[in-house]
Amino acid sequence: MAETAFDVIVIGAGPGGYVCAIRAAQLGMKVACVEKRATLGGTCLNIGCIPSKALLTSSEKFEEARHALADHGVVVRGAVELDLARMLARKGEVVAANVAGIEFLFRKNKVAWLKGTGRIAAPGVVEVDGVAHTAKHIVIATGSDSVELPGVAVDEKRIVTSTGGLELDHVPGHLVVIGGGYIGLELGSVWRRLGAKVTVVEYLDRLVPTMDGEVAKHFQRILGRQGMTFRLGTKVTGARQTNAGVVLAVEPARGGPAEEITADVVLVAIGRRAHTAGLNLDAVGVAVDERGRVRTDGFATTVPGIWAIGDVIAGPMLAHKAEEEGVALAEQLAGEHGHVNYDAIPGVVYTWPEAASVGATEEELKARGVAYRAGRFPFSANGRARAMGETEGFVKILADAATDRILGAHIIGAHAGTLIAELALAVEFSASAEDVARTSHAHPSLNEAVKEAALAVAGRPLHL
8 A cells, every 4th residue: 555644745736736746855855746637737737838838839930931931031932831730739749748757757756646636634634536645734736727707608619718729629710819918818829820810808908917017018019010909998798609609798898888799719818716626625724815815824824734835825826936936835844944036926928029027017116106217128229139030129127216226127029038037036136237237148149138228227228
């Protein structure tokens, strides 16, 4: 019989859960991780981050071959054709390689995989499909689910969440995306590149509401030029399916006449909510907040010995945020001093160009009454961006007016998700804009735009 007593049992093998389990094992603890899926990696690796990025990359290559390679002297003879079945198969191969990698890491670090559905029977006791296992510490890392929209019944065929949006077996003539956040814009970009007409319906009067306002406006202009249509300040009140497709009932968010929008496929991407169903939290005394998230204080729940991390607690629902929390908690359980600086957690929208952000936005600094200076530098003035033919966008750095400490940074442009890492490091180490400006950046590189934006904080960019 397999051993059933552990130092740590983690419920959920997504980015937060599997990383927490691995780190705890590295620190000498006896660890098990509960996962009901047939594969490890959670939503992110199986039906979220990884497969969506695979399709984003493939669709970018398809669009580049159709519209951009000729500018580089690369001539494609004949029509560029889409093999959607092969594209989807490649996505599956990428997912398979990633989830197999996590299983290898579990074996390498001697993390026991308890296959099945986990339930907290009592403090210190986790039941997996009826079999009890004991642990000194229980970590809830069960992630999140797509938020449902009343009146819009998902069938994952014609009305889909991100899960179904990654599995369409044809390019829809008209895709309506409900929600102008990260997930909706990324998947909308995929299907637009492959030939769909895409309309984004957003309740608010702007896209990506958590990002800097200037970036959001520029982002909308770029996506609009690419062919996306936006219905901002609009709410969806219902949906009905017909032989021809889906008919959405919409009306202005602030009130006004209703109308209908007809689509072949509707993607519901209005956000995610904590997944706690079936964990038996009420019975064991683990409190949740008004949004269904587990209440925590330094990852500790209201029950000693039970902890929670990732999407299931407050904070941005990002895989890398969950990973950092998993590491920090494992180190705390080992008697070390794990810590997460939430001001240094970047956010990225993986459209093309990408949009990335870390730290405070201008709107947040103004609301808090913080005096700051902003430095901006456009990619149109960057030599490498010109050579790549990727001159859209800019870098913006916000620094404290008195100390020059970097408070926030925002990038829209090619490889923004990679470029933001330097500025996340700067925020983590409380660097000043001058620190970044005085750091040598390779020439020619896109990173030079970061240096120039830092110089611009002091009003002295060199190439603008």
